[in-house]
Amino acid sequence: MRVVLSAYDSRGGVEPLVGLAVRLRELGAEVRVCAPPDEEFAKRLAGIGVEMVPTGRSVRRLVTGRTPPTAGGVPRRAAELVAAFHDNVMAQAEGCDVLVATGLVPAVAGVRSVAEKLGIRYVYVSHQPVSLPSPHHPPIPRPGRPLAPDVTDNQVLWDQDARDAQEVFGEAINTHRVSIGLPPVDNVRDHVFTDRPWLASDPVLAPWQRPADLEVVQTGAWLVPDERPLPxxxxxxxxxxxxxxxxxxxxxxxxxxxxxxxxxxxxxxxxxxxxxxxxxxxxxxxxxxxxxxxxxxxxxxxxxxxxxxxxxxxxxxxxxxxxxxxxxxxxxxxxxxxxxxxxxxxxxxxxxxxxxxxxxxxxxxxxxxxxxxxxxxxxxxxxxxGRVRTDGAAVAARLLLRADSRVSRG
Missing domain, CATH: 3.40.50.2000 (Glycogen Phosphorylase B;)
Structure with a gap:
């Protein structure tokens, strides 16, 4: 079985893929990872023998550059991310059985488009429950889009979040989708999340609260023992x-x-x-x-x-x-x-x-x-x-490889 993992994120979003990749390979799967071209990510994945395909711009350079990223530059960066992750994941997807994506919405949207074009299973993963719509918590404010201070109804805030995501990312994502022969979508957030996202967080530290509209699969955090010696x-x-x-x-x-x-x-x-x-x-x-x-x-x-x-x-x-x-x-x-x-x-x-x-x-x-x-x-x-689950990555790996796994398809 072949699995492509992708993330456009900082170290905290890429490191869990290390844990998942280790467990997938133990079960006999072939794994490749599309991630930002930062040297530390490539070095970490090389250390476990997994090929990394550099994708998108350096995250470190983006967030620590002399000119910090601005909300006004988001549409341009979004268009770049959609295209980069679509093209690189597409190049790795021959014979692939499942695509797993996490990180920024435009990057994930590019991966989902590959899944749709090729008919490959697709899974969206969040590493924190507050990124996913729920009546139990408000959304995380998007850049340049603060939450309305006088609104206390979380559902109203999440509805506004969906509109904000569409306004910020919709044009870039839909322009790319149309260019590759896919129809536009009117809710890019829910499109990339699907109605059954996975939550790779520990249920003690960061539990998913029910009821909620989403059927969330909480696997536990994707941890793996790190055997590297200290300097x-x-x-x-x-x-x-x-x-x-x-x-x-x-x-x-x-x-x-x-x-x-x-x-x-x-x-x-x-x-x-x-x-x-x-x-x-x-x-x-x-x-x-x-x-x-x-x-x-x-x-x-x-x-x-x-x-x-x-x-x-x-x-x-x-x-x-x-x-x-x-x-x-x-x-x-x-x-x-x-x-x-x-x-x-x-x-x-x-x-x-x-x-x-x-x-x-x-x-x-x-x-x-x-x-x-x-x-x-x-x-x-x-x-x-002593209560933290240590088998989250193994649980996720087994779910991905299980033939009857109910994972959202593109």
Missing amino acids: AGLSAFLDAGTPPVYVGFGSIPMRDPEDVARVSIEAVRAQGRRVIVSHGWAELALIDGQDDCFVVGEANHQALFSRVAAVVHHGGAGTTTTATWSGAPQVVVPQGGDQPYFASRVADLGIGAAHDGPTPAFESLSAALRTALTPETRASATAVA
Whole structure:
């Protein structure tokens, strides 16, 4: 059996495909991945022996460039993504049995068009429940499309979200569809989601609430044990003293990285803890030459998070899931998107603290750290870690390969 996986996303959206690819190959499937041409993605997939087809522009360059992306440029970027993912997935689809797509709507729409043209099974996957329409939560605001502050009915907000998606992406998607002989669609959001999307999130950390109009298949998060060793210098730092606090914001560029690093390091030091600073896309760095701090680049988060006192991070689905699975107390400093949701879940589960707002200050971050570093929070984090499902990727792989799997077809 042959499966093509695709994602146009940051690391948190590409990493789950690693887990799924590993489990698919264990079941005898041939797997290829279409993903952004960022070196770290290609290197990660090469490490498990899976071919990556670079598709679309570099996500890192897009979000960290000198000129940040604007809402006005969305239609042009959408047209590029639709065409890029359609063309590259089409080139990989000969003999393919199923296409799996996640990430931005235009990229996924290009994949769905391939499924329609070739009559191949198609599955849309979200890594967080709040991306999917439900009466239990409002939609995530789209760029340049804030939610109406005076509307509290979630269904009304989701109806507006569908109209917004059509206005923002509809022309680019439908122009491409017509060019390849497919009819236009009047609801691009629901078109790419289908009426039976998959949800690759942990049911303890990020459950799907019923009832809802969608028949959502929640598989569990797509995790796989990461056997990569930690860099020698990092291991030596960990061995040299008490467990440090990790600070990193993953694929999120920070508005003032020097100030964020200074505030974070000073707040952690005020708790009597050592610090590991993740360089990340925010390009955080050390603020002095003291030996209680260590800066790290790419590293195995599973191995690292299991050895730290707490994890300070932005609240992306991938980082939150890994920290939860590792049993590490957390401080979530949400920057946008699905991150406020994960911040609230961390707080509600008692496994950490949700920082109030996206900009850490010494006082606010210190208060959150005091909560995260209590024995009670550590005990809760350990207990919740024991409840996290570890078979989500295996469940998804079996569903994909099962002949009678009820997956939406193009």
